[in-house]
Amino acid sequence: MNNTEEKMSKVSLRLNPLSMHVNPNLFVPASDEEKEELVVIRQGTSLWRDAMRRFRKNKFAMVALVLIIILFLFAFAGPMLSHYDYDQFNQGQEDQNPNWTHPFGTDRFGRDLLVRTMYGARISLSIGVVAAMLTFVIGSLYGSISGFVGGRTDNIMMRIIDVLYSLPDLLVVILLSATLKGPLENILQNSKVFSGISELGPAFFSMLIVFALMYWGTMARIVRGEVLRIKEQEYVLAARAMGANGGRIIRRHILPNCIGPIIVTTTLQIPAAIFTESFLSFIGLGISAPLASLGSMVTDALQGVYSFPTRVVFPSVIIALIILAFNTVGDALRDVLDPRMKK
Amino acid sequence: MLNYVFKRIFSALLAVIILITATFFLMHMVPGSPFLSERMTDSVKANLEKKYGLDKPLTTQYAIYLKQLSQGDMGTSLQKKGRTVTGIIAEKFPYSAKLGLFAIILAVAIGIPLGAIAAIKHEKMIDRLVMLFTTVFISIPGFVLGTLLLVIFCAILKIAPATWSDSPANYVLPVISLSFYPICYITKLTRSSMLETLGQDYIKTAHAKGLSAFVVNFKHALKNSVIPVISYVGPLTAFLITGTFAVEKLFSVPGLGRFFVDSVSNRDYPVIMGTTIFLGCIMVLMNLIVDFIYGMVDPRIKLR
Numbered sequence: 001m002n003n004t005e006e007k008m009s010k011v012s013l014r015l016n017p018l019s020m021h022v023n024p025n026l027f028v029p030a031s032d033e034e035k036e037e038l039v040v041i042r043q044g045t046s047l048w049r050d051a052m053r054r055f056r057k058n059k060f061a062m063v064a065l066v067l068i069i070i071l072f073l074f075a076f077a078g079p080m081l082s083h084y085d086y087d088q089f090n091q092g093q094e095d096q097n098p099n100w101t102h103p104f105g106t107d108r109f110g111r112d113l114l115v116r117t118m119y120g121a122r123i124s125l126s127i128g129v130v131a132a133m134l135t136f137v138i139g140s141l142y143g144s145i146s147g148f149v150g151g152r153t154d155n156i157m158m159r160i161i162d163v164l165y166s167l168p169d170l171l172v173v174i175l176l177s178a179t180l181k182g183p184l185e186n187i188l189q190n191s192k193v194f195s196g197i198s199e200l201g202p203a204f205f206s207m208l209i210v211f212a213l214m215y216w217g218t219m220a221r222i223v224r225g226e227v228l229r230i231k232e233q234e235y236v237l238a239a240r241a242m243g244a245n246g247g248r249i250i251r252r253h254i255l256p257n258c259i260g261p262i263i264v265t266t267t268l269q270i271p272a273a274i275f276t277e278s279f280l281s282f283i284g285l286g287i288s289a290p291l292a293s294l295g296s297m298v299t300d301a302l303q304g305v306y307s308f309p310t311r312v313v314f315p316s317v318i319i320a321l322i323i324l325a326f327n328t329v330g331d332a333l334r335d336v337l338d339p340r341m342k343k
Numbered sequence: 344m345l346n347y348v349f350k351r352i353f354s355a356l357l358a359v360i361i362l363i364t365a366t367f368f369l370m371h372m373v374p375g376s377p378f379l380s381e382r383m384t385d386s387v388k389a390n391l392e393k394k395y396g397l398d399k400p401l402t403t404q405y406a407i408y409l410k411q412l413s414q415g416d417m418g419t420s421l422q423k424k425g426r427t428v429t430g431i432i433a434e435k436f437p438y439s440a441k442l443g444l445f446a447i448i449l450a451v452a453i454g455i456p457l458g459a460i461a462a463i464k465h466e467k468m469i470d471r472l473v474m475l476f477t478t479v480f481i482s483i484p485g486f487v488l489g490t491l492l493l494v495i496f497c498a499i500l501k502i503a504p505a506t507w508s509d510s511p512a513n514y515v516l517p518v519i520s521l522s523f524y525p526i527c528y529i530t531k532l533t534r535s536s537m538l539e540t541l542g543q544d545y546i547k548t549a550h551a552k553g554l555s556a557f558v559v560n561f562k563h564a565l566k567n568s569v570i571p572v573i574s575y576v577g578p579l580t581a582f583l584i585t586g587t588f589a590v591e592k593l594f595s596v597p598g599l600g601r602f603f604v605d606s607v608s609n610r611d612y613p614v615i616m617g618t619t620i621f622l623g624c625i626m627v628l629m630n631l632i633v634d635f636i637y638g639m640v641d642p643r644i645k646l647r
Binding site: 060159162163170171172174175176178179271275278279282283284285295298302305306309312313316319320323324327328331 | 361366486487623
């Protein structure tokens with residue numbers, strides 16, 4: 001700074017201010033010192049750092065995140081701390097209201113409802129996360145292919161989704177899960193490959209298949225839209241003009257720019273899947289005995305609702321908490337990851 | 344415009360055909376037979392299957408079914424002897440329709456004003472309260488809310504009727520549990536749409552020419568903000584029809600949704616087919632109608 005000012009003052013002193021002559025002193029190469037000063041001191045902020053910073057500022061989202069961690073601990077670590085098992089009949093302890101040995105009470109077989117709720121939450125969370133992963137993989141592959149290739153292929157692929165969307169989804173889901181249950185039961189019982197996971201029951205897998213078949217359309221549409229939009233951006237054109245090949249453009253420019261919406265959609269898919277799972281189990285087409293699901297626990301509890309109202313309350317509240325927590329985090333992620341949301 | 348109409352109708356028809364075909368073949372893939380539960384000899388069973396045409400190849404059965412369907416005949420129930428499927432639907436559907444209709448009216452009547460007020464009082468106390476309320480209640484599935492209502496009002500307070508008698512009091516709790524989710528959704532939708540409208544230049548103009556705040560907010564702004572709500576009513580109908588599966592079961596409403604779920608577990612083929620086609624057509628039709636209304640109400644939307 002000092003250097004420049006000195007030069008400037010010399011110039012103004014020596015020359016007539018109205019003179020049109022160009023002073024050659026102004027065009028000498030900059031010294032190292034000067035160059036140093038031009039370097040930006042503040043570190044650049046990336047999309048992720050920026051998103052993280054704004055996410056942390058959202059108190060609701062942080063509370064919800066903590067809630068999700070607690071719920072996962074409750075579902076996956078909780079059963080280890082209990083003396084009871086989810087399908088263990090405790091004789092002489094049937095139909096208890098909440099007390100110290102059974103904090104959530106017991107059902108008419110004497111099963112501990114706290115452990116059953118934990119197992120139910122475990123099944124709901126697993127289905128939610130796995131279903132979201134499935135829709136993520138299928139949807140983003142389908143969508144990006146459709147967006148990249150474009151033209152007639154794109155048109156046909158999107159029409160398929162349109163038709164899928166005009167189908168009444170819950171009707172199809174109910175039919176599919178009723179249909180798949182039987183054949184899957186056979187496969188799980190007869191094949192050795194699946195013996196390790198067969199205790200999860202056919203309903204678990206039939207529901208996953210249903211989600212994989214029915215709910216990838218939203219993701220595919222979003223990814224396709226993003227790919228189409230980004231493909232036409234000037235910076236992609238610039239990259240292409242500088243000689244970047246297709247692979248580099250995809251990796252460096254298209255993928256990082258559509259990862260935000262993908263993450264948001266995947267996160268919001270989790271509560272949607274849990275919602276459907278508990279609904280199906282509630283109407284008796286999902287997880288069935290002896291396994292526990294939050295939805296089927298509510299149904300079971302309804303039989304004795306007039307004598308034991310608390311039995312209904314615990315699983316219902318847990319379902320609502322899980323969905324609330326994931327919805328809140330998903331909404332907060334959308335706020336921070338979608339550049340259009342920036343104020 | 345005409346091109347778009349044809350395209351949409353074609354896509355809707357295709358969806359209905361796929362639905363019929365998929366339902367037919369899926370249903371017959373379900374292991375177990377409708378006559379399995381009853382104790383009978385093999386010859387009796389074979390006779391019964393012959394009577395209902397279940398011994399023919401699937402494709403032939405499909406062709407026969409399509410032919411009957413085109414004449415408006417959906418067959419007879421296998422479980423309830425002698426009842427036609429159309430008769431059962433005609434008996435059960437009014438309950439579901441009433442429930443759904445009341446819920447839609449309640450949702451629109453509460454959701455739109457609530458969302459508009461929240462937007463007008465943006466960032467104020469009332470806005471925050473409304474947002475908190477909707478965020479919490481949008482996460483509670485209808486059947487969970489219904490269960491909690493049942494516990495509170497039927498089991499603990501004992502002020503709601505516990506058995507179904509088709510009285511107005513019977514409709515209160517089911518309608519509330521059905522409408523809560525749509526109320527929250529419509530409120531959010533109206534609020535965000537209204538906020539966008541309030542930032543427009545023509546709202547400033549309206550204020551500048553001295554109109555009262557009430558007229559500007561409710562005549563100019565709200566009118567232009569409810570368009571997204573219209574587009575939601577289509578899926579909402581679908582949601583309410585499907586939502587009724589659980590709520591009808593919960594409050595022992597003798598409606599179509601509950602009957603559908605029962606018929607799936609009983610493998611009552613003609614009833615499953617009939618109900619699926621009936622409900623599916625209603626949903627596809629609603630979406631179609633709403634799409635067209637959407638384009639007509641807002642001239643800015645160009646139908647392609």
